[in-house]
Structures are given as structure tokens and as C-alpha cells.
Amino acid sequence: MKIQAAVARNHDAPLSLEEVELDEPRDNEILVRVVATGVCHTDMAVIAGQLPTPLPVVLGHEGAGVVEKVGAQVTKVQPGDHVVMTIDSCGQCPACLHNDVTYCHNQFALNFEAHRPDGSQAIRADSGPLSSMFFGQSSFATQAICHERNAVKVTKDVDLSLLGPLGCGIQTGAGTVMNALAVTPGSSIAVFGAGSVGLSGVMGAVVQGATTIIAVDMVQSRLDMARELGATHTIKADEGDAVEKIMEITGYGLAYAFDTTGAPKVIRQAVESLAPKGTCAIVGASGPEAMIELNETHFMSGGRRLIGVVEGESTPDLFIPTLIALWQQGRFPFDKLVSFFSFDQINEAIAASENGTAIKPILRMA
Incomplete structure (x- = not known):
């Protein structure tokens, strides 16, 4: 399918909004329509060349949205569910088996190398494949593919545009x-x-x-x-x-x-x-x-x-809903940190984070 994505093609350079092609979700994948996504220091570290994530790449790892399609092996969510996308993990290593998912032994490969476990990419431009699946999502885009393990189902009575940063920062x-x-x-x-x-x-x-x-x-x-x-x-x-x-x-x-x-x-x-x-x-x-x-x-x-x-040593499926509940009770007012930008203002949002005029920028996809 054709989507719009923000592509980092060069270090220390503005991102470009491009029409690109996103794969259909595989049997173990989930297609999410991104409602909003946070801008995080880790995204900026990749743009600055401080991390070895290969360019060109579609970044973004604080996405929240609505499930559009699920693969045949997915049972955790279904189309129409609201989700926050978070750090990815393998589910098979000793850390994951002990429920220490944030210390997954395959954490770096799954989150920073920006490709599927088999080495393939989920996004292509006219110029060729783009590094994608950053943190198992690449949510600087209007649609994203994630996995069952890094999709956290949330209730539908909360504004999704607020929730993305709960997945990381x-x-x-x-x-x-x-x-x-x-x-x-x-x-x-x-x-x-x-x-x-x-x-x-x-x-x-x-x-x-x-x-x-x-x-x-x-x-x-x-x-x-x-x-x-x-x-x-x-x-x-x-x-x-x-x-x-x-x-x-x-x-x-x-x-x-x-x-x-x-x-x-x-x-x-x-x-x-x-x-x-x-x-x-x-x-x-x-x-x-x-x-x-x-x-x-x-x-x-x-x-x-x-x-x-x-990632706060959290179990995201439990901790993210806990933070939402605390916010609903008025005990965790994280919305006070937020500044909203439209998706086409992504470079302005990054600049606002870097110069301190915004504490937590969130991009809203029209």
C-alpha cells in the first residue's frame, strides 16, 4: 500500500516527507493506522549519526494508532483495536522467558538495526528499500507494521493522540x-x-x-x-x-x-x-x-x-495501561509535557525538542 513517511536520508539533515510503499502484514505482523507519534531523543540520535542505524531510514518509535489488519498468527488484537507501539522483543531468549522484555538479548538487533529478523525491509521507495521496522514499528508514517509483542492494547475512551510517548520516553x-x-x-x-x-x-x-x-x-x-x-x-x-x-x-x-x-x-x-x-x-x-x-x-x-x-524495566502490556489509569485519576498528568505538531511539521518538532521550547513533541497524522 502507498503511505506517507518521513525519511532520514542523511545525517544532520532535515527529514523528507515521501510517498513510499509499505508491505502487507505477514502472518505474525499487525498493520496500524498511526494516529500520532512522539518525537524522542533516540530518533534524533540516529539523525545525528550517534547510533549505527543504517540510512536511509524511517524512524519513529512512540506510535499510537488503530489496528487495520492482523496476520493469521496474531491473536492479541483485532482490527479496530487501539494500540500503543513500544520496544520490540524476541520472546524466546532467557530475558524474555523471565519476563524481562526490556533486556531482551536480541534487543539491539530488533530495535536499532531497522529490519525484520530475516533481514528484509517493510518499506520501499522509488530509490529502493528503506531501513524500517525501527523499534519494530517505524511510526514516522501514516501506517506502520508492528508485532504482537510490541503492540499494547489500550482502551478506546482515551485520546490516542496523547498516548504514543507512553511507549518509550x-x-x-x-x-x-x-x-x-x-x-x-x-x-x-x-x-x-x-x-x-x-x-x-x-x-x-x-x-x-x-x-x-x-x-x-x-x-x-x-x-x-x-x-x-x-x-x-x-x-x-x-x-x-x-x-x-x-x-x-x-x-x-x-x-x-x-x-x-x-x-x-x-x-x-x-x-x-x-x-x-x-x-x-x-x-x-x-x-x-x-x-x-x-x-x-x-x-x-x-x-x-x-x-x-x-525502558523503565516495565512490562509494557501492564505498565502502559497503569500509567493511563493514573492519568485518568489525575495522579500522572503527563499531558502537561506535550506539544502537538502536524506531521508535515516534523522538522520543526525536532528543532523544538532540541532547543528546549518543547518538552515532548507529538506529531498528529492529519
Whole structure:
């Protein structure tokens, strides 16, 4: 079928909207009419050449839409169902069999190499095949093919155009706090980086009942948003020593720290802010050569912990509906992070995310 897709043909260049051809879904695939899709930092990392996803490629991995067709082997959804598309997994490796789907042993191949497991592509242009199936979906398009494992069925009483970012960025932030760190009531946490992932972590900390919630960032408007979402304290990272300020607030350090920046210097600050037995979670990386340096005595003698987290260690089929329910109850107001753009404004949406004028851009397909 003919669809419209945003194609990344060159690094550090605008995406081009093109008419391309999408395969019919195979027996184990699902065809989704994309209603809206979020713009994520990972998409921008591919465009910038920071990830080895081959170009030209159709990106997009926070898609939400309506099922149009299902393959013969698909039983989870049927045409007309509403779905959020999320990270893909194989379902067969030891991690998947233990329900640790975000740590699927085939995660990189299935999500970043942008092709089917057999190496084939689902999208073609006049110039030839395009890398597709990015995160098992390539949702920068009016239609997308995904799989049963990365399609999360959601209720039809919620505006689909809001829900795409729950599949990645918002799931990552909230899930890191609620699942991986499992923040306890009455505890303290600092979130380093108040973008969409960090602010989702702030909201997750509120849900968990943390009573000291500190947001650290260099952009005042984002710190203001953190306050609105429930942060009890904010720290302007470029105005003094953040570690000293955290110690002043807590007296002895944090039970939990959450770094969303991927910057080694910031990660070190986050670890240095921990109280004995405190845990720091990281979800970003500055690149394949980035190294983290810690003071060994401080780290070891306090029994501190540093963990990496992917997609909030969530089980998407359970966690995404949970976040929707919390939003409906007024306890997880992620809609405050959102700015809408039309699909043909995709390059403007990317620029708005990069320059900080939009926290979480969402593209609406007409």
C-alpha cells in the first residue's frame, strides 16, 4: 500500500516527507493506522549519526494508532483495536522467558538495526528499500507494521493522540522510578535532567509517595514544570554545586538518584549525592566511548549502587495501561509535557525538542 513517511536520508539533515510503499502484514505482523507519534531523543540520535542505524531510514518509535489488519498468527488484537507501539522483543531468549522484555538479548538487533529478523525491509521507495521496522514499528508514517509483542492494547475512551510517548520516553522515566528503583514512601530522590524522561520520573516519585523530590536542570522553565508536577525542591545546575545543595536539603544524602542526561560528570554528581545504601539509576549514554569515573572509597564504603535501566524495566502490556489509569485519576498528568505538531511539521518538532521550547513533541497524522 502507498503511505506517507518521513525519511532520514542523511545525517544532520532535515527529514523528507515521501510517498513510499509499505508491505502487507505477514502472518505474525499487525498493520496500524498511526494516529500520532512522539518525537524522542533516540530518533534524533540516529539523525545525528550517534547510533549505527543504517540510512536511509524511517524512524519513529512512540506510535499510537488503530489496528487495520492482523496476520493469521496474531491473536492479541483485532482490527479496530487501539494500540500503543513500544520496544520490540524476541520472546524466546532467557530475558524474555523471565519476563524481562526490556533486556531482551536480541534487543539491539530488533530495535536499532531497522529490519525484520530475516533481514528484509517493510518499506520501499522509488530509490529502493528503506531501513524500517525501527523499534519494530517505524511510526514516522501514516501506517506502520508492528508485532504482537510490541503492540499494547489500550482502551478506546482515551485520546490516542496523547498516548504514543507512553511507549518509550514517559515509560522510561516513570518506570525507572516506579519499577527499577521502586522508590519507597517517605524517601528522597533527585532527578538529574528535567526533560520528558526526567519529569516523568518526578511524576513517578509523586505516585510512589516520595516526600523529598529534587529536580536538577539548567533550564528554569523545566524546573518550574518540575515544581508544578510535584517536585519539592529544584536546583539550577549551573548555579553552584548541586551535590552541596542536595546535602543541605537532605542532611545526609539521597535514598535514590536518577540521571537522564547520560553525561559522565553528571552521573558522578548523582552518585556522590547518595546516602549510604543509596541507589542511582541511569538511562542515557553520551556515546559508545563514554566512561564513568567514581571515587572507589565513597562508592564502596557506603554500599552505594549504580544501575543501568532500559525502558523503565516495565512490562509494557501492564505498565502502559497503569500509567493511563493514573492519568485518568489525575495522579500522572503527563499531558502537561506535550506539544502537538502536524506531521508535515516534523522538522520543526525536532528543532523544538532540541532547543528546549518543547518538552515532548507529538506529531498528529492529519
